[in-house]
Amino acid sequence: MNVNESSQISDNILTEEISVLPIDHPGARDEEYRVRRNHIARLAGEYRLNPQKGIPIIEYTEEETAVWRHAFTQLDELHRRKACSLYLDAKRRLGLSADAIPQLRDLDRKLSGLTGFHLAPVDGLVETRAFLSLLEKRVMLSTQYIRHHSRPDYTPEPDIVHESIGHIPNLTNEDFADFSQFIGRGARIASEEQLLQLGRLYWFTVEFGLIEEDGGIKAFGAGLMSSYHELERAFSDEVERKAFNLEEVIETNYDYSALQPVLFVIPSYGYIKDVTHGFIESFAG
Numbered sequence: 001m002n003v004n005e006s007s008q009i010s011d012n013i014l015t016e017e018i019s020v021l022p023i024d025h026p027g028a029r030d031e032e033y034r035v036r037r038n039h040i041a042r043l044a045g046e047y048r049l050n051p052q053k054g055i056p057i058i059e060y061t062e063e064e065t066a067v068w069r070h071a072f073t074q075l076d077e078l079h080r081r082k083a084c085s086l087y088l089d090a091k092r093r094l095g096l097s098a099d100a101i102p103q104l105r106d107l108d109r110k111l112s113g114l115t116g117f118h119l120a121p122v123d124g125l126v127e128t129r130a131f132l133s134l135l136e137k138r139v140m141l142s143t144q145y146i147r148h149h150s151r152p153d154y155t156p157e158p159d160i161v162h163e164s165i166g167h168i169p170n171l172t173n174e175d176f177a178d179f180s181q182f183i184g185r186g187a188r189i190a191s192e193e194q195l196l197q198l199g200r201l202y203w204f205t206v207e208f209g210l211i212e213e214d215g216g217i218k219a220f221g222a223g224l225m226s227s228y229h230e231l232e233r234a235f236s237d238e239v240e241r242k243a244f245n246l247e248e249v250i251e252t253n254y255d256y257s258a259l260q261p262v263l264f265v266i267p268s269y270g271y272i273k274d275v276t277h278g279f280i281e282s283f284a285g
Ligand SMILES: [Fe+2]
Pocket: 001, 002, 003, 158, 162, 166, 167, 207, 222, 223
């Protein structure tokens, strides 16, 4: 999930009472897609009321699987060249493949066995503090629907491609899981200004982070790993790549709907875990 921004909804088409798509969403005028989104949203709502029944299993259609296969295959080739080794190992360990859209329930079982992190289904964007605060409990909210088939390379919102190819692999790493938990703890106690700073830290690491590896630079952020265009562009002259500096990162604004002009390179997951721990400790005092 992106942490930002329930504000994307303006000029909405309301589809029954659950799933709301902005008028410029690729699926906004596709009745069948909207019905499907409502169905998956309803399952997430039922889980919220009745979590002991387990994460819903989605029977993905052939058309949805074709969208996944397209996105996965294209990204997989680029990951081999641009993704950090921890990410690549994790993707293998989770068993992600082009053949089938992963079930959140399976990913939750594997992930929780590795780092104790859990996944919980959600039907769309969630307010920043609520979304981040759950990370303190080692829970990440995750969508289960997939982007519209008319634009398989693009989604204006998080979807199962973004969650499972972008976010979930990094959470198999103990340092990254702890770092995420620190962000969650910080979000729970942060002032509004501190929450804004945490949101920037999240953006420039969890979503768009780069990392030093073997004397070079690789990528790990979910927004990069789930977007062919952003990932390729991250290594081009169109992007300024700067060494990670917490003071600078938390004061750097971003535009979630634009291509990113500046990215930050962390030394390691352990490093951002430690600096984030120190940062949020300062909130309390
Ligand atoms: Fe995200």
